[in-house]
Amino acid sequence: MVREATAADARGIAEVHVRCWQAAYGGILGKQLLDDLSVELREDFWKAELGDESSRASTLVAEDPPGVVAGFITVVLPSRDEDAGDRTAEIAATYVDPSRWNSGLGRSLLREALAGLDDDRWDDATLWIFQRNAQGRAFYARSGFRLDGAKSKHDPSGVTTARMRVPLGVG
Numbered sequence: 518m519v520r521e522a523t524a525a526d527a528r529g530i531a532e533v534h535v536r537c538w539q540a541a542y543g544g545i546l547g548k549q550l551l552d553d554l555s556v557e558l559r560e561d562f563w564k565a566e567l568g569d570e571s572s573r574a575s576t577l578v579a580e581d582p583p584g585v586v587a588g589f590i591t592v593v594l595p596s597r598d599e600d601a602g603d604r605t606a607e608i609a610a611t612y613v614d615p616s617r618w619n620s621g622l623g624r625s626l627l628r629e630a631l632a633g634l635d636d637d638r639w640d641d642a643t644l645w646i647f648q649r650n651a652q653g654r655a656f657y658a659r660s661g662f663r664l665d666g667a668k669s670k671h672d673p674s675g676v677t678t679a680r681m682r683v684p685l686g687v688g
Contacts (some may be wrong), residue, residue, distance in 0.1 A: 519629045522576040522589060524567040528579065529586025531559035540615040545647050568574050576607060577629055579622045588613035590636065591628040596643055598680070600667075606634045606685075608644035627660055635685045642685060645669065648677040651660045657681050 522530065535554045542551060566572060574593045581587040589612060596607035608630065613623045634642055644662065646653050654664075660683065667680035 518580045518583060519577055519625055520580070522567055522578045524564050525569055526576075526578050526586055526589075527563035529555075530563045530567075530576070530589050531556045532639070533586055533588060533612050534559050534563075534610070536615055537612040541650070542581070542647065544592075545649050545676060546671075548684065550674055571572050571636070576610075577626055579613070579626050581617065581620075581622060586614075587617050588626055588631045592630050592642075596637075598643065599669075601643065602640060602642040603640045604638070606642040607638045608642055611644075623656060624660070627657075631685065639685050641682055643680055643682045645678045645680055647671065648679045657683075 534598040535556050538546075538554055540550050543687055566574060567576065572594075574591050576589055577589045578586050589610065590608065591610045591649065593607040594606040595601060598605070598607065601607070608627075611623060611627060613620070613626070632676040642662075643665070644657065646657065648668070658681075662681040662683045665680050665682040669678045669680075670676065671678050
């Protein structure tokens with residue numbers, strides 16, 4: 518089941534967030550950075566984010582089984598990128614618990630988020646991904662995202678990130 522996240526989901530989202538980073542980014546980010554990740558700090562962040570009515574972000578969660586957060590996706594409207602158009606949305610995070618990878622939950626979350634953006638007539642959506650995250654880039658490419666040439670650095674690690682983009686409302 519995919520639904521809008523509430524502040525009560527903060528702990529479950531934080532647990533998925535930390536487990537995903539530790540499982541997915543071991544060959545990309547430093548061991549110390551990953552070891553230092555804190556579910557409690559992530560939970561505090563998510564409580565604040567989900568409780569902030571002025572936030573430009575919207576988060577969906579996938580429950581599986583019911584009552585257990587198995588994944589989430591966060592969309593920021595409009596994109597925070599300085600060069601983004603007024604009708605460009607941003608996928609800020611997409612994470613599924615590693616025990617549920619390749620189960621279809623990530624595709625369901627992304628499909629739901631993109632459908633909502635398409636319904637609201639956003640022009641396109643972007644996201645930032647670690648350049649060396651081949652598995653993640655392939656996941657997004659299957660949904661039409663393509664690298665657009667923009668690159669940046671992840672502040673805490675200095676690792677290169679690349680931007681991907683998908684047009685919306687086509688066809």
